[in-house]
Amino acid sequence: MVMTMGEMYSYLGSGIATLMFINAIIQQYFPLHLRGYIERYSQKFVSILFPYVQISFDEFTGDSMSRSEAFSAIRNYLSDKSSTHAKRLKADVVKDSRSLILSMDYNEEVTDEFEGVKVWWTSTKNVPEKQYSFSWYPASDEKRYYKLIFHRRDRKLITDSYISHVMKEGDAIAVKNRQRKLYTNNPGESWSGHKRTRWTHVVFKHPATFDTLAMETKKKEEIIKDLIKFSKGKQYYSRIGKAWKRGYLLYGPPGTGKSSMIAAIANFLNYDVYDLELTTVKDNTDLRRLLIETSSKSVIVIEDIDCSLDLTGQREKKKKKEKDEDEEGKDPVSKKAKEAKEEEKKESKVTLSGLLNCVDGLWSACGEEKIIVFTTNYVEKLDPALIRRGRMDKHIEMSYCCFEAFKVLAKNYLDIDSHPQYEEIHRLLEETSMTPADVAESLMPKSDEDDEDTCLKALVEALEAAKEEARKKAEEEARLKSEEEVKEKEEVQLKAEKEETEKEKARLKAEREKEESPKENGKLEETPAKEVKDDGLSH
Numbered sequence: 001m002v003m004t005m006g007e008m009y010s011y012l013g014s015g016i017a018t019l020m021f022i023n024a025i026i027q028q029y030f031p032l033h034l035r036g037y038i039e040r041y042s043q044k045f046v047s048i049l050f051p052y053v054q055i056s057f058d059e060f061t062g063d064s065m066s067r068s069e070a071f072s073a074i075r076n077y078l079s080d081k082s083s084t085h086a087k088r089l090k091a092d093v094v095k096d097s098r099s100l101i102l103s104m105d106y107n108e109e110v111t112d113e114f115e116g117v118k119v120w121w122t123s124t125k126n127v128p129e130k131q132y133s134f135s136w137y138p139a140s141d142e143k144r145y146y147k148l149i150f151h152r153r154d155r156k157l158i159t160d161s162y163i164s165h166v167m168k169e170g171d172a173i174a175v176k177n178r179q180r181k182l183y184t185n186n187p188g189e190s191w192s193g194h195k196r197t198r199w200t201h202v203v204f205k206h207p208a209t210f211d212t213l214a215m216e217t218k219k220k221e222e223i224i225k226d227l228i229k230f231s232k233g234k235q236y237y238s239r240i241g242k243a244w245k246r247g248y249l250l251y252g253p254p255g256t257g258k259s260s261m262i263a264a265i266a267n268f269l270n271y272d273v274y275d276l277e278l279t280t281v282k283d284n285t286d287l288r289r290l291l292i293e294t295s296s297k298s299v300i301v302i303e304d305i306d307c308s309l310d311l312t313g314q315r316e317k318k319k320k321k322e323k324d325e326d327e328e329g330k331d332p333v334s335k336k337a338k339e340a341k342e343e344e345k346k347e348s349k350v351t352l353s354g355l356l357n358c359v360d361g362l363w364s365a366c367g368e369e370k371i372i373v374f375t376t377n378y379v380e381k382l383d384p385a386l387i388r389r390g391r392m393d394k395h396i397e398m399s400y401c402c403f404e405a406f407k408v409l410a411k412n413y414l415d416i417d418s419h420p421q422y423e424e425i426h427r428l429l430e431e432t433s434m435t436p437a438d439v440a441e442s443l444m445p446k447s448d449e450d451d452e453d454t455c456l457k458a459l460v461e462a463l464e465a466a467k468e469e470a471r472k473k474a475e476e477e478a479r480l481k482s483e484e485e486v487k488e489k490e491e492v493q494l495k496a497e498k499e500e501t502e503k504e505k506a507r508l509k510a511e512r513e514k515e516e517s518p519k520e521n522g523k524l525e526e527t528p529a530k531e532v533k534d535d536g537l538s539h
């Protein structure tokens with residue numbers, strides 16, 4: 001039977017212990033000059049006998065007694081290795097979730113290879129008495145550590161690169177295994193002054209991925225590349241002196257996949273999502289606090305940014321109204337309290353500049369690896385200051401469903417790559433604007449009897465109906481426009497006619513006056529004379 005490294009180690013370990021014992025006797029009874037000589041030779045003897053080096057990674061670090069990061073990383077790394085190699089596994093339920101993580105059981109051994117070098121890992125619980133390496137720790141039942149054993153000729157490779165490789169891999173596995181969360185700012189929280197966390201969370205489980213997202217392939221690939229570049233950019237960002245964050249602005253009509261895109265980004269990068277509801281944020285300070293409490297590796301989302309900023313103004317008006325009503329209240333105590341609260345509310349608001357400061361001010365550099373996403377249906381409504389590059393680095397337009405996007409949807413919803421009706425759909429999609437949400441709705445089978453033919457037929461019908469509607473709308477618009485034009489023309493004509501009649505009238509009047517003038521003059525000659533007499537102003 002082949003001896004495992006652990007068994008060999010313990011076998012040799014006892015030999016070493018014997019040697020240590022002998023060494024202790026030597027130290028006590030032999031004269032100094034002889035002692036050095038014997039020690040040198042005994043060490044040489046041990047290393048010939050057992051040319052392996054051992055490194056221990058304890059669960060808790062000495063000074064702070066906090067869980068060692070190295071231990072966790074090794075645990076993750078080995079759990080990944082051992083679930084395929086080790087015979088005895090230990091199952092752990094990850095906190096806050098229902099997923100199982102298998103890890104190496106205690107005293108189980110796993111071999112690993114790195115650049116052609118073989119190493120042995122063992123996991124140990126409860127420090128055995130002979131383990132002198134941990135003798136300074138008080139005895140505890142739950143002392144756990146990992147032991148790495150390798151040949152001493154590989155020492156350089158192991159200490160220089162293997163251990164850091166294990167740490168990196170272990171951290172990556174931790175990121176992969178972790179339960180991602182969807183956070184939302186609790187509206188109740190910001191009004192009550194409790195010192196509880198401002199974000200509440202649920203497990204984030206959105207099935208949208210870039211594979212299921214319907215949009216032009218070129219555009220999609222560009223976004224994926226951008227995300228990969230960002231997520232690997234730690235050194236780059238620190239070199240150029242920029243906070244490690246990136247802003248995306250998603251704009252387009254409702255139902256074009258803006259929210260789906262955010263979920264796909266989070267799923268792709270394995271990030272948490274913070275859904276920031278601006279309308280419930282009290283003021284700029286509150287906003288800052290909220291953003292500070294967000295963790296690294298997260299997507300911070302502010303949906304419908306145009307509405308959120310508009311609402312700030314509306315909220316102000318509403319509050320004033322409420323305050324007026326309060327003043328008519330009967331209970332003086334609650335009235336006062338309410339007034340104080342209203343006063344507080346009245347002064348509070350999130351301003352554009354507050355938002356800008358949070359997006360790219362000094363505060364944004366707290367924590368790293370963050371993506372900030374704004375969505376809007378009306379990009380033209382946004383303040384240019386908000387969406388300039390550097391704040392919103394990438395502007396992504398989510399537009400109506402194109403043929404390429406349709407093909408993705410058809411693959412997702414009906415699992416088909418082609419169909420005789422594709423050509424017609426292609427033509428119709430170019431002629432009409434339909435959102436991916438509407439296309440998806442038509443493609444979704446409504447009953448068990450529905451197959452691809454019926455679904456595609458439904459889509460064609462929907463597209464034709466949309467086309468017809470658009471045509472009618474355009475016609476109606478054209479009709480209204482032409483009607484307006486006719487009306488305008490008529491008005492112009494009417495005006496011209498009116499002017500003409502006015503002129504005619506004036507002309508006629510003038511003519512009449514001319515005709516009547518001799519008679520009139522006679523009369524007039526008499527009258528002024530009379531008048532002159534009457535008012536006594538004549539001379």
Ligand SMILES: Nc1ncnc2c1ncn2[C@@H]1O[C@H](COP(=O)(O)OP(=O)(O)OP(=O)(O)O)[C@@H](O)[C@H]1O
Pocket residue numbers: 212213214215252253254255256257258259260261377398405435436437438440
């Ligand atoms: N590009 C797309 N790819 C795949 N599915 C899509 C796409 N656009 C929309 N959908 C489907 O339509 C539904 C609505 O899309 P989504 O919520 O992402 O739209 P939105 O752009 O965020 O709309 P709104 O502006 O109203 O928030 C989604 O559940 C999704 O199934």
Ligand SMILES: [Mg+2]
Pocket residue numbers: 258259260303
């Ligand atoms: Mg949305």
